[in-house]
Amino acid sequence: EGVARLFSAEGEPLGVGYLEPKARAALRLYRxxxxxxxxxxxxxxxxxxxRRRAGLGPHHRLIHAEADGFPGLVVDRFDRVxxxxxxxxxxxxxxxRWLPALRSATGASAALLVPTExxxxxxxxxxxxxxxxxxxxxxxxxxxxIVFEIPLALAQTKGFYLDQRENRRLFEAEVRPGEAVLDVYSHVGGFALRAARKGARALAVDRDLAALGVLDRAAQKLGVRVDVRSGDAPAVLAALVAEGRRFHRIVLDPPALAKSPRDLPRAKRLFAELLGHAFRLLEPGGRVWVSSCSYYVKEADLLEAARRAGADARTRFRVVRITHQPEDHPWVAQVPETLYLKTLVLEPYPLAP
Structure with a gap:
């Protein structure tokens, strides 16, 4: 294990990387x-x-692993931290070798190591x-x-989902005053708070009480109201259906549900369950925004889950929009794993009798 040079069978130099013989990717090239x-x-x-992120503001992903030529390293910038x-x-x-360079190049006042799975x-x-x-x-x-004050303990585990920034902007642009909006797996309420700012009646659902606390404080600073429910998303959605609730716009943004290929069947079943509830909760003409941040869940898998849910709910749907991660989370064709975030915007309409 260690730094290694790679050559072709003909002896042509191909690059320098780090060799990990027991890893799934045994050699990751840096240059x-x-x-x-x-x-x-x-x-x-x-x-x-x-330089590639110039103009994106003080909060963005600075290094996105292989997509920025840094295998195994991800750095999110929050102003000076x-x-x-x-x-x-x-x-x-x-x-x-890279840590002194990171400090010198960014001028950041502090850096926190965040353990990951x-x-x-x-x-x-x-x-x-x-x-x-x-x-x-x-x-x-x-x-x-919108200002979020995220406790360090929460930042170390879930942080702030920078990759949904552009989707949050698109979502806010289509919300209308007086609409009912449901933000499921809301985390700190990025979608719900924007909806409330537009004059919508927003409900956020998450099981993390610390994240909902951040949402509440952000709502107070913004001068808006966002209702919250803590609990398991499928159970809360089922309860809302039983209560006869209806919403004009629903966001489903679960955490990574498939971290390996063997997780995919379970992930597709959960997406179908979530979408089935969502279709039953929608007002006529409403829309569902459903996201997956798992590389192994493809757009086709989300569409299959939506078709299954639509069949159960006797609902067709139009695909209004498909989006991917923003430019500070780049993806390159030669490294398929760098494309991970997919969002479908679906507009159901009932089948004819």
Whole structure:
């Protein structure tokens, strides 16, 4: 295990990477020549990533792993604070080379190491800790005038979903005053708060009380009301159906449901269940926004789940829009796994008698 050079069968140099013989991807390339993997190299990569994100504001994903030429490293920037995910043994082994470069290139005052399941699967027993500087007790995130104060304990586990930023903007643009909006798996309420700001009656559903607390404080600062329900999403949706509730717009944004191919059947069943409830809760002419942040759940899988749900609810639907992750979460054709976020906007209409 360690830094390795790759050559073709003919002896042509192909690149330099980190070899992990027991990993699913045994060799992850950092560069496609035989140059060194030193601090100067990593600083150049970081500066290039920052230039590509110029104009995106102070809160964005700075490094998106392989899509930015950094296998195993993800960095989210929240103004002067960085949240750093190390997902592979190679990225951790090289930290003494890229960490000083990250600090120098960004000028960030603090950086927090955020352990992930990816790291655990790679055999890395990492604990949350400051990589440098003094990390504040709350991560303050401002998005289009909405301020979220996220406790550090929540930031270390779920953070803030930067990848839904453009979808939240699109969603807010189509909400109308007086509509009823349901935000399921709301986390800190990014969709619900925007709907309330437009004059809609918003209900947020999540099982994480800390996240709902962030939502409540953000609503108070914004001067709007968002109702909340804590609980398991399918059970809450079933209860809303039983209560006869109706909504004009429903957001279904669950966490990653398929972290490996074997999880896909269960994920598709859950999406079908969620969509079935959603179709029954919609007002005529309403829309469902359903997202998957799992690479293994493809657009075709979401559509299949929606067709199953539609059949059970005797409902057809139009696909109004399909979106993917924003530009600070780039995806490259040569690395299919870098495309992970898919969102379908569905507009059901009843079948004729």
């Amino acid at each position: 496609f020549d035989l140059g060194p993997l030193d601090s100067a190299f990593f600083q150049g990569r970081i500066e290039a990533a920052a 960085l949240l750093v995910q190390v997902r592979t043994r190679g990225a951790w082994a090289l930290k003494d 990816y790291a655990r699967r790679a055999g890395l027993e990492l604990k949350p800790r400051a990589l440098w500087g003094e990390v504040p007790e709350h991560l303050v995130v401002e998005e289009d005038g």
